Amino acid sequence: MGLAEGFDAWLITVGNEILIGKTVNSNFAWLGRKLTLLGYRVKGGIIVPDILEDISWAFKTALARGARVIISTGGLGPTFDDKTVEGLALALNVELQINERALKMVEEKYSKRGLPLTEARIKMAKLPKGATPLPNPIGTAPGVHIVIMGCDIFLLPGVPREMEAIFEAYVEPILREKGPKVYFAEARVKSYGVPESEIAPLIWKAMKDTGNVYIKSHPQGAELGVPILEFHITASSRSPEEAIKSVEKAREKLIEYLKTKGARIEE
Amino acid sequence: MGLAEGFDAWLITVGNEILIGKTVNSNFAWLGRKLTLLGYRVKGGIIVPDILEDISWAFKTALARGARVIISTGGLGPTFDDKTVEGLALALNVELQINERALKMVEEKYSKRGLPLTEARIKMAKLPKGATPLPNPIGTAPGVHIVIMGCDIFLLPGVPREMEAIFEAYVEPILREKGPKVYFAEARVKSYGVPESEIAPLIWKAMKDTGNVYIKSHPQGAELGVPILEFHITASSRSPEEAIKSVEKAREKLIEYLKTKGARIEE
Known part of the structure; x- marks a missing residue:
């Protein structure tokens, strides 16, 4: 994945x-x-x-x-x-x-x-x-x-x-x-104000929406203080354009979902 | 060991x-x-x-x-x-x-x-x-x-x-x-001017001389420029005094051997 x-x-x-x-x-x-x-x-x-x-x-x-x-x-x-x-x-x-x-x-x-x-x-x-x-x-x-x-x-x-x-x-x-002639792309998103447990089901949804992409969340602040989450989005594909497109699509979906939870986004 | x-x-x-x-x-x-x-x-x-x-x-x-x-x-x-x-x-x-x-x-x-x-x-x-x-x-x-x-x-x-x-x-x-009620002691020795391959047989000898001790060499400089070696000596024992004694003995032996090879020692 x-x-x-x-x-x-x-x-x-x-x-x-x-x-x-x-x-x-x-x-x-x-x-x-x-x-x-x-x-x-x-x-x-x-x-x-x-x-x-x-x-x-x-x-x-x-x-x-x-x-x-x-x-x-x-x-x-x-x-x-x-x-x-x-x-x-x-x-x-x-x-x-x-x-x-x-x-x-x-x-x-x-x-x-x-x-x-x-x-x-x-x-x-x-x-x-x-x-x-x-x-x-x-x-x-x-x-x-x-x-x-x-x-x-x-x-x-x-x-x-x-x-x-x-x-x-x-x-x-x-x-x-x-090598597999596979290209790898990545992006990062940082969000403030939403605890990891709140966004968990939506990370899964953003991945399913996009396909061929992997989103991993890394909690950095206190989950119950001001929760800071860093998301690392990665995709691989046979074409570099495809990999970049997948990452971009997943990033947009993720930001969209984060905003529905009231998160502040740092791109 | x-x-x-x-x-x-x-x-x-x-x-x-x-x-x-x-x-x-x-x-x-x-x-x-x-x-x-x-x-x-x-x-x-x-x-x-x-x-x-x-x-x-x-x-x-x-x-x-x-x-x-x-x-x-x-x-x-x-x-x-x-x-x-x-x-x-x-x-x-x-x-x-x-x-x-x-x-x-x-x-x-x-x-x-x-x-x-x-x-x-x-x-x-x-x-x-x-x-x-x-x-x-x-x-x-x-x-x-x-x-x-x-x-x-x-x-x-x-x-x-x-x-x-x-x-x-x-x-x-x-x-x-x-736990095993085993105590662990360690020491470091740094030497200048002797390549690792030169001292290799003597490291083994210093370990055998002492017993229950482990000496690992870490090359830090260029092996063929000015060779710098950091040695990490560790010992474990049922008594803390014994562990410290073993490390000390091994350290002295190692320094003795290094000096026979013309090394400058930093303790």
């Missing part, structure tokens, strides 16, 4: 720091937005610790739930607790082996600084058989891309600027090419 | 806004930190859209993975897409029914403002059979607590200040009472 059907994406976050609340999962939001704008439907997310079995379980679960795209962040570095590649290999029951292209990428990064290849550094070049390394323009650990059972799996680093750089340079073009 | 064993907690986030990247999941980090400090081990997180079957699947999955505590955020309000309570009832195969205490909570909130009970408002008082409503000091939708198969399940609203208020007033005391 409103989000692109048929091209389900799953996000996997690997890292204790997310689970213990040391780090807020901003990568998840960044990727969720990117995938949505590319017309994919982000259907689920799984956060797991730096434990091999848990990482493997996360990939198997996303595959079993029908993911067409899986993107993981975290766990690609040189330390003992960077286990995402090994976890994926375990999930897919494929061998880990030194990938010559990946080894070259890692080697070049270090040799420029006069640093030798050590076991910890070579580790970053061990990929599941059949995988392609994605150059890391900022850090040292390459990203990983592998296609299994029609699902594109991408492993990206946890450091946001490395993750974003690899995504934009290598992942986004692939997803755009393979 | 370092995190409390045996008392696994799972976090479930319900809401399209998280999946499409409109909202960063700050609730997840807040709860992860709280649970960790209470001695629980946050073992996994699942993010699902506002779809009944997905919500139900998330609860069943966390239960099947051995959760002793499950906390969900989001999907408790009056609108059509607030489906967390229904999703939990579906997962547990228990009936939804109007809870008299919850109805009283909801009714009181609205009657103070001279507002009647409508279907959308009564919806917030429908709980799974056997559940207890948790008063919401800020908003209108009560939280929900139910114990199933030895697992404490809490449903909290998605609005952060409502979620935090219910957690601190009602959830935290229950978790403290039932």
